[in-house]
Amino acid sequence: MATELPGGFADKILRIDLTNERITTEDMTPEIARTWLGGAGLGAKVLWEEVPPEINWDDPENRLIMATGPLAGTPVWGNGTLNVVTKGAMTNGATSTQANGFFGVNLKLSGYNAIILQGQSERWVYVYIKDDVVELRDASHLMGKDTWETQDTLYQELGLAGHQLSVYGIGPAGENLVRFSMIEGDYGHVASKNGAGCVMGKKKVKCVAIVRGTKGIRVHDTAGMYAAADEISHEIKTDASSSQRYLFGTLTGPMANYSFGAIPIRNYSTNIYPFPEQHYEFEPQALRDRMPHRGHQCGACGMHHCHMNVINQGPRKGEIVDEPESEGLNCAGPQIGIFNPTDIFWMNTQVDKAGVDVNEWAWTCGWLIECMEKGYITEEQVGFKVTWGDVDAIYRLLQMVARREGFGNILAEGAKRAAEYVGGPAYECAVFTGKGNTPIGHDHRGRWQILFGCTVGSVGSHEGAGPGRPVDTGLPAHWDPYNPHDLATQLGVSLGRSHFEDSLGTCIFTTSTPLDPICTALNAVTGWDYTKEEAMRFGKRIANIFRAYNVRAGLTPDMERPSPRYGSRPIDGPAAGKSIMDHWDVLHQEYYEVAGWDYKSGYPLPETLKKLGLEDIVPPLGAKKAVTSAR
Ligand code: SF4
Structure with missing residues (x-):
C-alpha cells in the first residue's frame, strides 16, 4: 500500500460523540481510501466494525455515517452527493441512502471525508462545521421548523446564502421519530430511505450545517481529470438511454412508466388513468412549461435536472415548490389520487418540508384512503374524511403524521406496521416488503x-x-x-x-x-x-x-x-394478469x-x-464477528 494519501481524499474523518459532546478526528489512510473509497463503502466499514448487529436502530451505539467520496469536488457532474449509512428504523437493518446537492463537496472542502455521529445527545443540537471549527450548538430555536425553514433560519443566523452553506437535517417528522422520516437538505435533496431521519432524530440532532470549506482538493492529474469529466458528460448527453434524463431529469418517468403499467394509481387498484388525456399532462416538456422555473442543479452539474418553480395560478399562487423526481410525481400524485401536476408539485414539496420519505408516505396514505373508502378504517378513527385526491385533507393528514397526533401516531409507523395494527382485510390492502420498508414509488x-x-x-x-x-x-x-x-x-x-x-x-x-x-x-x-x-x-x-x-x-x-398487495396481479393496463x-x-x-x-x-x-477477499473481515456465519480495519 502507498504511504501517501491519494488525490481526491481529504485528510480526516470527523467523529462526533453526542453522549459526551466530544469531537475528534481520525486520519484517512491510503489503505482505507483504496479499500473502502468513500460513501457507501466507507459507511459499510464503519457499520460493520462499530455497530453490533444485535442492537436496535435506536440504540446510542448505532452510528449515522454521512460520507462523501473521492470524486466529490471534482469536475465530474453532481459532485456534492452525500451518502448516509446507518442501521435503519424501518427494517432494523443496514441502510445506504443518498442525497445530492452540495453537502458532499462542502464536507470535502472542510477537510473531511465523512462524519460519524454516535451516541445520543441529551439536548437538541445542531452540528456546525466551518473548516476546523466543529461545534455542537443549541437547536432549541429550530425545533418544530420544517426542513426549508431550518435552512432559512441558519442562513439568516450565520449571514450566509446560496451554496456557502449546506444544511441537511430533519423536519417535524424526524423530531417526533416518525419511523419513515428522512434527512433533507439544500431545498429538495433527500437521504430518504429506511428511516435515516428517524435515526438522526433519536440522536437529537436537528441538522448538520456545513459552511463551504476552504481547504481545496488535491488531484493527481488535473488535465486527465478534466478530460475524463468531459468524456462522462459527453456520454450522458449523447447516449440514447441517458440523453433524455440530461434534458429532463426524471420528468421522463411518468410517460415511460405508464407504457408498461408501472404508475401506481390509487394504491395499485388500477393501472389506467381516470381520463385518457391525463397521460399527456405528464409529458416532460409540458410539466416543465407548467409554471415559471429556474435551474437548481447540484454541485458542478450540467444536467437540466432539479428546478425550483413558482406556482402561478390557483389558491397557492406565488408559493415556491421544487420539481419532483419521478417517484415524487407518482407518490404525491396518482398513488394518492392527485392528478393535477401543480397539486402534485405542491404536495411533494410539503412532504419534503415535513421531512418524511415521499415513498413511504404515499403507500401509507394511499392505504389509509382505500381503507376508509372500503370502511375498514372509519372517519371517527381518523377524525375527518380523507378521499382520493383531496389535497387539503391529505395535507392535514401529513401534518398529523409528522406530529404523531391521533391516528397519525399509527400511520407514523409506516404501511406495514399500521396494516398489522389494523389487521383484517385492511392488511391485505397495504403495499410493503416483508422486511418492514416499502418500495420506491412505482407500480x-x-x-x-x-x-x-x-x-x-x-x-x-x-x-x-x-x-x-x-x-x-x-x-x-x-x-x-x-x-x-x-x-x-x-x-x-x-x-x-x-x-x-x-x-x-x-x-x-x-x-x-x-x-x-x-x-x-x-x-x-x-x-x-x-x-x-x-x-x-x-x-x-x-x-x-x-x-x-x-x-x-x-x-x-x-x-x-412482497406483501399480498405488492405481489398481486394487475387487473388492467399493460401488465394485466x-x-x-x-x-x-x-x-x-x-x-x-x-x-x-x-x-x-x-x-x-x-x-x-x-x-472477494472478505474472509478476514466477514467471518462465516456462527463465527465471531470480526472487528478489524480493512483487509
Ligand atoms: S442536478 Fe440532478 S443529475 Fe445533477 S447532481 Fe443533482 S440530482 Fe444529480
Missing part, C-alpha cells in the same frame, strides 16, 4: 426487476434499480424482463455496481455511463489503476458486507417477500446462486467471501 407489478430489488435488497431499498450496461456485465442487451432466469442473471451479475457509484461522492444520474470512463476519472483524480473489474469487485464486497450484516441482525430470506409470484421461488433461488449466498440462511457462502 412494480409491471417492473419486476425493481420489485425484486426492493424486496430482496440489503440497504432498506433496492441496491440499484436494474441491470448494468452490457459492456460492463458481458450479458445480452436484450432479455425478457418477465423471465425469472434472465432476471436472476441480470440482477445477480450487476449486484454491487450501485455501491461502487455510491462510494464516489457523485450522483448516480451522472455515473450511469459504462464503468470505463468513471474509472478513468477516478484514476486521474487518485493516481490509481482502477479497472471496471475492480469496480465491480468492490461493489460486490460492499453488497456482501451489507448482506452479512443483515443476516446477523436477524433478517432472513423468508422476509424477502402478470404476477412475479408465479415465479418467485425460482427467481429467488437462482438469484442467490448467482450472488453466491446460502439459500437457507441468506448469508454469503464461504467461497463467495474468499473470492
